[in-house]
Structure formats: C-alpha cells, structure tokens
Amino acid sequence: MILDKLNDTINGENNSLRDFCLHVKENIEEIGHINISQLAELCFMSKGQVSKCVRQLGYADFAEFKKECVEYMESLTRKKPIFDPRKDLGANIDSITKEYTQCLWFTINKMDLGILNALCREIRLCRRLYVYGHGDTRGNCYDIQRELKYQGISVMILDEKLSEDPLFQAGDLLVVLSTNGQLFHFEKRRVRKLKAMPVRKWLVTCDPSLDFSEHQFCVPVKNRTYNEYILSYVINLLIMTLQITP
Structure with missing residues (x-):
C-alpha cells in the first residue's frame, strides 16, 4: 500500500526522498487532481527529482504512482467508522465491546x-x-x-x-x-x-x-x-x- 511505502521511507531515510514522502503523505488527497509539474512545485523539487523519487518507491512512472494514490483514497471511502458519533465515548466502548465479543464467540463456535x-x-x-x-x-x-x-x-x-x-x-x-x-x-x-x-x-x-x-x-x-x-x-x-x- 502506498501509505506503507511512505511511512517506511519517512521512518528510515534522511534525504530528499524522505522529504518527498512527507509532502505526499500530507497532501495525498490532492495527488489524483494534479500533474507532475504541480507536485514538483508542491514538494519544492524539479520534475526530474519527482520522477526519481517515484522510481525509488518502486513505481514505473508518475502515472502508476498517481493511480495508487487515487486507489488509496478510494479505499478510505469503503471503510465505515464503528463508533456512533451520536454516543459518548463510554457508550461507544460498551456497545462495541458487547458486539465484538458476540462476533468472537460466533466465529469460535462455527x-x-x-x-x-x-x-x-x-x-x-x-x-x-x-x-x-x-x-x-x-x-x-x-x-x-x-x-x-x-x-x-x-x-x-x-x-x-x-x-x-x-x-x-x-x-x-x-x-x-x-x-x-x-x-x-x-x-x-x-x-x-x-x-x-x-x-x-x-x-x-x-x-x-x-x-x-x-x-x-x-x-x-x-x-x-x-x-x-x-x-x-x-x-x-x-x-x-x-x-x-x-
């Protein structure tokens, strides 16, 4: 997943690739709507430097990198929150603990x-x-x-x-x-x-x-x-x- 690659680089590198990943992670929702020149400007880099960073992350080109950023953002829309915003924290914890415990026992028994x-x-x-x-x-x-x-x-x-x-x-x-x-x-x-x-x-x-x-x-x-x-x-x-x- 794109976010795993970004986090691994941010935690393990100390160079321009790390800076690039930080900018991408902070603005990942925008990647699908901009081109390589706009991303270069956002990251204070040249287009050539962006292309190099993209390849270092394992992507063939900017288009492939952009596609994975878009897929990541789309995946977030498929995840629904478990907590009910109408309930306070205590009520939410009580509710999901009961439901999750029931689910566990169902799985164990079946x-x-x-x-x-x-x-x-x-x-x-x-x-x-x-x-x-x-x-x-x-x-x-x-x-x-x-x-x-x-x-x-x-x-x-x-x-x-x-x-x-x-x-x-x-x-x-x-x-x-x-x-x-x-x-x-x-x-x-x-x-x-x-x-x-x-x-x-x-x-x-x-x-x-x-x-x-x-x-x-x-x-x-x-x-x-x-x-x-x-x-x-x-x-x-x-x-x-x-x-x-x-």
Missing part, C-alpha cells in the same frame, strides 16, 4: 478447527512460506512474518503490486489473505497472477463466495463490521497454534 489445523501443518512442513495481502491485510502479513521468524519458519511477503516473480521451489506454500474479498473485486489482474503462480496455495478469508484455490479457510462471521478485527484474531490463533504444532 470455525472448522480441522481446516485450521491442516493449514498449520502445511505451514510447519513447507520449505518457505509466502504470504500476500492487499490493503488492510498487509499488516497481517507483517505480523505473520515477525512472529514465525521466532519459530524458525522462513516467510517472504510478496510485494503488493506483484511486480516481481518469485522463484518458487518444491515444498513452498503461498497463503493469500483477503478479509472481505476486495482484492478479488478491485484487483482482478493481481488475482489472475496469483492464481497462475506455480505453487501450492491457501486462501484465508471471511467471504465464502470466493473461489481461489482448492484449499481455503473461510472464517465464519456474524457482523461484517468487525470482519477486519475477526480475521486478525484468527491470524493470531494461527500463529499460536503453530507454536505447539510439531
């Missing part, structure tokens, strides 16, 4: 533990685990990579744009995360590329209508509002199960 165990066994036995997430699930990928490192499991995160072709080997495993199937609805080209990859695949999702691979773990959910949080909970269960999976 979840197929046999499938969860099967996925854990495949992860434990694979040569290398590849994970892919788009948008909200990108953070889940980093959680998996960080936690499984301590268990001696090699984890590689596929770049979000799938611009690089991994060199899969026998015994590798690819796990794709998609909370509500937005990846499948808005990024069909990427889905086709994922499907074509010569590797054993699993899909973990809250959307039972998706048809991606032979092996899928569909997380049962009660209220779509909390799906993002429920999927994160299930990912944590997966990580904890792997801690005791021989």
